[in-house]
Amino acid sequence: MKTIIIIGGGFAGAKCAKDLQNKFNVILIDNKNYFEFTPSVLRVLVHPEHANKIESLHKNYLKKAEIIIENVKEIDKEYVYLKNKKIKFDYLIITSGSQYKLPFKQKNCIMNMRSHNLKKYNSKIKDSKKILIIGGGVVGVEIASEIVEKYNNKNITIVQNNNELMPRNNNKTKENIKTYLEKNNIKLIFNNKIIDSKNNTYYFNDGKKINTDLAFYCTGIKPNYDFMKKTFSKYINKNHFVDVNEYLQLKDHKNIFIGGDIANINEEKLAQNAEKHAEIICKNIINLEKNKLLKKYKSKKRIMVISLGEKIGIAEYKKYSLIGKIPAIMKKFIEYKTMKNYK
Numbered sequence: 399m400k401t402i403i404i405i406g407g408g409f410a411g412a413k414c415a416k417d418l419q420n421k422f423n424v425i426l427i428d429n430k431n432y433f434e435f436t437p438s439v440l441r442v443l444v445h446p447e448h449a450n451k452i453e454s455l456h457k458n459y460l461k462k463a464e465i466i467i468e469n470v471k472e473i474d475k476e477y478v479y480l481k482n483k484k485i486k487f488d489y490l491i492i493t494s495g496s497q498y499k500l501p502f503k504q505k506n507c508i509m510n511m512r513s514h515n516l517k518k519y520n521s522k523i524k525d526s527k528k529i530l531i532i533g534g535g536v537v538g539v540e541i542a543s544e545i546v547e548k549y550n551n552k553n554i555t556i557v558q559n560n561n562e563l564m565p566r567n568n569n570k571t572k573e574n575i576k577t578y579l580e581k582n583n584i585k586l587i588f589n590n591k592i593i594d595s596k597n598n599t600y601y602f603n604d605g606k607k608i609n610t611d612l613a614f615y616c617t618g619i620k621p622n623y624d625f626m627k628k629t630f631s632k633y634i635n636k637n638h639f640v641d642v643n644e645y646l647q648l649k650d651h652k653n654i655f656i657g658g659d660i661a662n663i664n665e666e667k668l669a670q671n672a673e674k675h676a677e678i679i680c681k682n683i684i685n686l687e688k689n690k691l692l693k694k695y696k697s698k699k700r701i702m703v704i705s706l707g708e709k710i711g712i713a714e715y716k717k718y719s720l721i722g723k724i725p726a727i728m729k730k731f732i733e734y735k736t737m738k739n740y741k
């Protein structure tokens with residue numbers, strides 16, 4: 399049986415491991431021992447009891463695959479290198495995703511520690527009167543909304559470095575979000591950015607400063623690409639995303655596939671896109687084995703659902719935007735359906 403090594407057990411890697419484990423000798427290498435439904439981490443920060451609903455140990459859904467909880471140090475065209483050994487592969491799937499500032503994502507972690515850390519952040523939120531959110535993208539907006547729904551005694555400020563929130567969303571969504579946050583007394587500061595901080599003081603670009611009890615950096619992602627630097631640096635672009643062809647193969651390499659946040663594909667870095675990549679990668683490995691034509695990945699606009707606390711959400715599709723209870727229910731359903739697959 400051929401060996402497939404998968405690096406990273408997030409949305410893309412976990413799906414590949416689950417779907418391929420009965421057909422190949424699958425080895426999942428992840429530096430954490432669980433799958434996490436990242437889109438609901440922000441909920442857990444204010445409702446820590448929700449943690450057990452969004453995390454599941456890899457061993458729960460991988461009955462056949464081998465699981466190695468370690469950090470991949472390096473790879474080349476034939477081997478994956480760990481601290482004390484190297485493993486040969488027939489196919490390699492790189493789904494090492496991206497880093498986000500703590501507490502939103504955490505690496506080198508076991509599930510119990512993760513729950514404990516999220517609880518600690520919850521206590522910090524509870525104890526803080528003034529909360530600063532740096533970055534007004536989806537994550538910044540979601541965390542502000544979760545906090546304001548649960549606690550009515552906080553002064554929350556979002557700082558955004560241009561003149562609108564969630565700049566990559568459609569105009570209707572941007573308008574809905576701005577109205578919703580202002581109605582909930584969240585202070586919005588546009589066209590300014592935090593350039594420095596000392597203790598609890600944060601300094602703006604324009605020389606002003608703000609004191610806060612707690613700050614969250616919601617300023618975007620950084621791909622986890624370090625282990626590729628030595629052999630494959632020419633395929634890593636200036637923002638550290640990895641170049642892929644239309645079949646999601648690493649450019650010039652038939653047996654190495656790239657999926658999820660780390661792939662250099664011009665689209666939103668979303669869990670649902672990572673899952674689509676996994677589908678194509680699995681299909682293409684099976685097709686390669688059967689000498690069949692490979693399937694192309696086509697990026698397209700899908701419905702995007704964001705929760706603004708437990709009761710309200712927003713759903714966007716192309717130029718449409720809906721805010722209210724229905725998107726909140728949709729998001730809960732997506733979480734339930736995903737986690738059912740990984741229990």
Ligand SMILES: Cc1cc2nc3c(=O)[nH]c(=O)nc-3n(C[C@H](O)[C@H](O)[C@H](O)COP(=O)(O)OP(=O)(O)OC[C@H]3O[C@@H](n4cnc5c(N)ncnc54)[C@H](O)[C@@H]3O)c2cc1C
Pocket residue numbers: 405406407408409410411427428429430436437438439440468469470471493494495496497498502503504505506537622625657658659660667668669670671672703704705
């Ligand atoms: C706070 C937040 C909210 C979000 N909300 C939404 C949402 O509402 N909807 C949506 O669709 N998307 C959302 N996203 C985006 C979504 O979470 C990502 O697009 C998705 O997680 C990407 O999946 P992935 O498989 O590429 O990588 P990841 O989920 O990042 O998983 C990669 C895995 O690889 C591991 N890894 C990395 N390097 C190594 C190494 N060297 N060795 C071993 N293991 C390694 C990591 O620890 C991790 O386990 C959100 C993201 C964040 C941070």
